[in-house]
Amino acid sequence: MNGRRVTIVDVAARAGVAISSASSALNGRSGVSQATRERVQEAARELGYVPSLRGRSLSTQRAFSIGFVLHRSLEVLEADPFFGAFIGGIEQAISPRGYALVLQVGSTLEEAEGRYRELAANRRVDGVLLNELRIDDSRIDLVQEIGLPAVGIVPPIDSFPLPCVRQGSAAGVRALVRHLVELGHRNIAHVAGPPGFVHSQERIDAWRGALEEAGLATGALIPGDFTYDGGRAAADEIAAMAERPSAVVCANDLSAVGLMIRAQELGWSVPGDLSICGYDGIALGTYVRPTLTTVQASPRRVGAAAAELLLDLIDDPEANALRHVDLPAGELVVGTSTGPVA
Amino acid sequence: MNGRRVTIVDVAARAGVAISSASSALNGRSGVSQATRERVQEAARELGYVPSLRGRSLSTQRAFSIGFVLHRSLEVLEADPFFGAFIGGIEQAISPRGYALVLQVGSTLEEAEGRYRELAANRRVDGVLLNELRIDDSRIDLVQEIGLPAVGIVPPIDSFPLPCVRQGSAAGVRALVRHLVELGHRNIAHVAGPPGFVHSQERIDAWRGALEEAGLATGALIPGDFTYDGGRAAADEIAAMAERPSAVVCANDLSAVGLMIRAQELGWSVPGDLSICGYDGIALGTYVRPTLTTVQASPRRVGAAAAELLLDLIDDPEANALRHVDLPAGELVVGTSTGPVA
Known part of the structure; x- marks a missing residue:
């Protein structure tokens, strides 16, 4: 492991199971077979895996802020109202619960990762939202590695290893x-x-x-x-x-x-x-x-649901460790830009 | 003063001068006559005015965040790209200097004031931006009262008592x-x-x-x-x-x-x-x-200039206490929505 801390991702890989299964097995939750549970526990022992307590200590020394790092160019904030709607939804959910949004921009995924690391290291935020996920997104490992509570906004997939809001397109x-x-x-x-x-x-x-x-x-x-x-x-x-x-x-x-x-x-x-x-x-x-x-x-509803789930996760990391919130699919809106073929 | 801390606003009122003049007089800056300086110093003595050191202590215990409270409805974040552009400009200025933006929404001015107070009390931010000022905006007194470094975004007026970015429409x-x-x-x-x-x-x-x-x-x-x-x-x-x-x-x-x-x-x-x-x-x-x-x-340029000035103010409160940055007026862009009268 080259001195890097062993994470649940390593345990899952060693055991040959999904990260969500490894997490369920190690946290005593249902949904995994006894055989899987034993294989995961063995892998954890072999690798010397220690569950992170960071999330819990954060919950007593709260920043009362959550982080969102936009990993796109700055222009998109002006050009694409999607982000205004999404951020508006976050505010709608966190404001009544006394939280603030820490917004940062990292124009590349690498820059965004650096920002997440800083936010965690400086305890500026109690958790983060991860949206616009890439295939094999390195932020998923990152937040687990640094013990930063995180909620993903994802399509309806089964194997996502973090709490998430799922909406299929x-x-x-x-x-x-x-x-x-x-x-x-x-x-x-x-x-x-x-x-x-x-x-x-x-x-x-x-x-x-x-x-x-x-x-x-x-x-x-x-x-x-x-x-x-x-x-x-x-x-x-x-x-x-x-x-x-x-x-x-x-x-x-x-x-x-x-x-x-x-x-x-x-x-x-x-x-x-x-x-x-x-x-x-x-x-x-x-x-x-x-x-x-x-x-x-409804990007605003998506932002609100994700922020709600993140605050629940911060309040009770165990109960919400792998909670999935499924949002209904979007509905067709017929405008005048489509018509019969000529 | 009913137990409230005496602020520079009170001193200026007692001396019968603009707040900017009172500040210059008390901080030994030029731009005020000797007579005004003496009148202000006398008013300060009479009222028992003590300059706030809060700004300075913050500068050694930094949050490395600045605050912006949008006092409009949440919808505006989605509906009006002005705010995306403005926030994009802020990020553009603060990101390279290692700062994050703490964004909050208070749908009324009263709610916004409460958010500014919380941000200051919890030392979540090192300073704030004040935009969309109202005539007799109570936030101006508020930030001075609580010693929170602040930069205003204002039209070209002479009497504004805080550092500001001025752009006339x-x-x-x-x-x-x-x-x-x-x-x-x-x-x-x-x-x-x-x-x-x-x-x-x-x-x-x-x-x-x-x-x-x-x-x-x-x-x-x-x-x-x-x-x-x-x-x-x-x-x-x-x-x-x-x-x-x-x-x-x-x-x-x-x-x-x-x-x-x-x-x-x-x-x-x-x-x-x-x-x-x-x-x-x-x-x-x-x-x-x-x-x-x-x-x-250019709302993005306005956001960037205001954020730059705020970071300068946080770095050096004395030198930037009343700095004004004047931005050029916007330029006419002729589209096709205007034409000769019928």
Whole structure:
């Protein structure tokens, strides 16, 4: 282990089980077989694993603050109302309970990790929220290693090793594709989120799956990055295609708005020449013309639920160590940016 | 003084001078006459004034955090990209200097005051930013009373008793009115910001003054509140007028967008039937059609400058006790929401 403290991640790996199972086994919770429990306990003994008490000591010397590190460029705070809504939801949950939000920006995941370490080392916060998780996100190990209470905002997966708020976007994306298929579209492209993010991949898979279900060929997968400019670039990419799609599902609203405005600049009618959908349900989608067909995912409710769970975890680490809060999937909102295929 | 600690505000009142003059006199800075200096020192002696050392003790026991309390409804964080830009600017300035932002929401000024008191009492922050000041804002006395380093974001006034970043909106509003007058408009209304705010009043005065300069009668002053829905309500108010204005200057971009979208729903052409301007320069104004004529006030730059000044103040309270940073006025951005009078 090269002198690094042994974490539950190491124990799980040694025992060959999911981190959640290792945690359940070591904490005497149900949901694991007796055989698994014994294998995990043996692995813990072999590795010399000592459970962290940091979380508990923090709970008596509280900072009455929770941390959120945005690992995106600063511009996104202005450009994407998703984050304002999400932060508003956090405030709504923590304010009545006497907590403050410590907000930091780390424009890369590495910078973000450094910020989490500082927040923990200086006991500035009692816990943190982890959103926009990457596939194999190193922050998950990090918070366990440094004993920092953390709540993840994740798609509905079973193996997540931390308490989390789960909201799937697959059902919403499938509803968007079905809506387009009902309008007669057969060539439906996807403007993806940035690669490596769990929710980017979830939306790609859902779009592909829904096309398959409808018996349609997979459309063009256009790279994107959740930004307005990324959406504009996608329109230019579509303009250069030999066979253009008649409809596009974008990974979020902001990129859909960028795509729509660039499409209009190129002289296309929306939805006449191109139907466009977003995802998130931010107010911006109702300000543009045509109004955006999207999925209302209620980012404010997600922020509030995650912050509530984090405060519960801080208050009672044992009872909430692996609590999952499942939020309903977002609902289809049909605007005027989608219409029958020409 | 009813047992309350004597503050520099009391000394200034007793001496009959501005708070800034009292501070200069007591701190041995230039800019006050010998007579004023003596009068202030006498008032301080009579009242038993003791300068607060709180700021200095904080500087050795730092929280390495600064506070910002938004005293608006939570919705505004999502709805108005101004705040995302402003907060992004703060982060841009404090992140490289190792500071974090503690963000709180107090939906009323009273609630906001309570949050500032808590932040100071618990030493959670080393200083705070005060924006959206009200006329006779009680937070100014409060931060002086509790010895909490603070930086204000204010219009260019001389008498502000704290270090501040000054940016006027009057020049920008006058430029908007002149732009409309050049297009032939003679009946120019104003959708105001919420009453009681310094910057609401500044914009009303600038709109009135510019009309006067142009030799035009004052147009309709329509109440507003900086929100999208307030802008929509203003459109309905205009619809009910016997003599409708041909152009409107709104106190901010978000209300201008609400006005524009409601105007379009009412079947009016923008700018054909009504020219519309905003103020702030948020990205939203470039997403809507027509694009918004506005003033680019760079809220991100304002946030960054204020945060820089606050960190300087925390580092060296004496040298920065009354420092003013003047930012250039915002520049006119002509979109397609304004056109010649019909």
